[in-house]
Amino acid sequence: MSPTSLRITNRLEEMDIASIHRFLTRDSTWARGISFETVRKSLQHSLCFAGFVGASQVAFARVISDFATFANLVDVFVLPGHRGRGYGKQLMAAVVGHPELQGLRRFTLATSDAHGLYAPFGFKPLAQPYTFMERYDPEIYARPSGS
Numbered sequence: 367m368s369p370t371s372l373r374i375t376n377r378l379e380e381m382d383i384a385s386i387h388r389f390l391t392r393d394s395t396w397a398r399g400i401s402f403e404t405v406r407k408s409l410q411h412s413l414c415f416a417g418f419v420g421a422s423q424v425a426f427a428r429v430i431s432d433f434a435t436f437a438n439l440v441d442v443f444v445l446p447g448h449r450g451r452g453y454g455k456q457l458m459a460a461v462v463g464h465p466e467l468q469g470l471r472r473f474t475l476a477t478s479d480a481h482g483l484y485a486p487f488g489f490k491p492l493a494q495p496y497t498f499m500e501r502y503d504p505e506i507y508a509r510p511s512g513s
Contacts, residue, residue: 373419393443395478399508413467424444425454427439442458461487462488
């Protein structure tokens with residue numbers, strides 16, 4: 367079965383922010399409990415990619431970047447009922463092919479289970495993982511605001 371082509375847009379005004387929030391807060395392993403306002407703000411400060419089949423948004427990805435040297439790919443998903451149709455690959459092709467994301471020295475992402483999706487697009491384990499550090503608070507969305 368050949369995949370149906372996604373219509374992919376970067377236009378925030380076309381994106382279904384409620385659907386993005388619903389997936390992230392209920393179904394993701396990385397943003398469970400995230401507030402609608404935090405999602406809205408994160409979209410406004412990122413390059414976002416939404417994939418549509420007909421009028422329905424079925425896929426999403428977000429890139430945080432300075433558009434000159436560095437980018438970080440986050441919040442990539444295809445809604446469960448639409449997986450296995452090649453939409454993730456189409457979305458990734460749009461991300462890595464975007465004109466603003468060319469010529470970057472470093473393009474990162476974190477994944478626990480989708481290495482097979484990202485590897486064909488040139489992503490691989492960190493060359494020097496010992497040079498990376500992070501501040502990580504996995505419970506931040508579970509605490510009341512301001513805690």
